[in-house]
Amino acid sequence: MGVTGSSSDFNSIKELLKQTGGYAIIDGGLATEFERHGANLNDPLWSSKCLLTSPHIIHTITHIWIVYLDYLEAGADIIASASYQVLSLSGFEAKGFSREKSEFLLRKSVEIACEARNTYYDKCKATSSSVDDKILKKRPILVAASVGSYGAYLADGSEYSGIYGDLITLDTLKDFHRRRLQVLGESGADIIAFETIPSKLEAQAFAELLDEGDVKISGWFSFNSKDGVNVVSGDSIKECIAIAEACEKVVAVGINCTSPRFIEGLVLEIAKVTSKPILVYPNTGERYDADQKEWVENTGVGDDDFVSYVDKWMDAGVSLLGGCCRTTPATIRAIHKRLVTRRSLFSSS
Template identity: 40%
Template sequence: MSARSNNPITTLLQDVPFMVIDGALATELEALGCDLNDSLWSARLLREAPEKIRQVHRAYFEAGADCAITASYQATIPGFMRAGLSEQEARSLITRSVTLACEARDAVWQADSGRPKPLVAASVGPYGAYLADGSEYRGGYDLDRAGLVDFHRERLALLLEAGADLLAAETLPSLDEALAIADLLAEHPGAQAWITFSAKDGAHVSDGTPIAECARALAGRPGVAAIGVNCTALAHIAPLIEAIRGECDLPVLVYPNSGEQYDPVTKTWHPAACDHQGAPSGLVQGAPGWLAAGASGIGGCCRTTPEDIRALAAWRQSLT
């Protein structure tokens, strides 16, 4: 079986105009009263309040999402152990992140089996997320590609074994880290992952590498199911899609932030500066242009909600 033929994204796209990805997990957990001011961020709730994570996943599926991203973005074995958990507890919590999303998906799909069966994408956050110092927005790590392979190896294997449909290697700031993930996919024949970068503008990922170079380097790698961008300003999405599409024919996925700007030093959000005239103000407003540019999947990242995803899914329904 070829890598393309077992790509769950292309299979889903046979039934829908584009894939609707879910929105922010942390934003909704905070809305439920959870305090995420912690180096583990939402991953802490895998132990303390797993039912809240399942509740948020279910809300996104009920809103019309075709895919949920698990709460494993900041879930790593060294990160959990640094917080006082045992190695076995850490492994169990990483596995639990997939179980919770699958339980939510199955509950919703069994009640509405007329829709395509939604996917569960297991989040593989960047090394910078483990560092919890904002470096996923700039790169410049103290690890080389081989070190990044070693860092990601066990978590990636655990997430695949837990039964996710594919991996979501997301918010990557550098091509080196993306290639490290691709190296690990080669160790798991048949495994699939989307790779999405955080971007600093309409042409470059966070460490300054052109997004076109990233797409070119990843396009032929086994197991790379899609390429795209997330955790990025709305104004940059269309040109980034065009740059990726110019280098490969894989599905292009985009799930930008709500429009606010994040300060990684103070860990706070601020209203976006109005310096991009004509930039879309939200997902539904941006979707037509992003599809025209070549996107195959659209969702939301930081500060987006189930209502944003509900509106996006309703707009898609109007296309059919």
């Protein structure tokens, strides 16, 4: 795997870890950062709305593009496309876009991340050191095409419950996700990030779609939990991970959008049933009000408390770590500093 361009190698995560000393950093939350840069995301499309309302973002260095640069300059080794929330063909078609336009926007979400990576590399050529606390070091960087669950398309908070109703079957979920995965698999992304998977059923749908062979790149499976024991649907975390373990094209497994206090216990259970690299990118622990569609302030942890968990997560077996909702480039920078310290301690000992 080179440091530029896309890699179709199913072991790209393992290759990345070889080149980053055994640990790699995933970026943090996107939506909060988009809003901080002026985007209004009060829309069922959530962060994907930026693709519709700001087609000039590359040129004006606002919204998505600048957020990616913030994360890369904070130390992220993996950045995810703005395609999680309802960036499904159904989501865009519900807005009145044609199938062709919808597929174009899917590819565009990945293209923006790839262009940000190239711009970051250009900045690295100009300097080989950190400037004003910015990390400008050429290194392997992966672009992950983010895929949310069926519940993300519904935009009713059901990705936090996994309850879709009896009419939603395995075949329903496969039909819903199939074309989107085919498009993203040919978009130039290095890997597909299957995020906030709420149930064993949806994990099975994703695994079968990967096994069908029409998706040309590998993926990681990341589940969420609200009790620190099971995934949000109540399904066993071990049974969910076992589905991912059996799928050759799943190259990493883990947890996202879950309170930091639950991560260590979940990782210890995951490690019992997988040989794949384990990833975690928790939220800050704040509570999400699905009715009001907003986070309840002051219910989570700050960056210092968040990063205080990092050593425990790595000791439990985590190789890839970052942040999800409400985390920022400051969170990622703090994780990077913690990793630098950890590497120094281990090398000196």
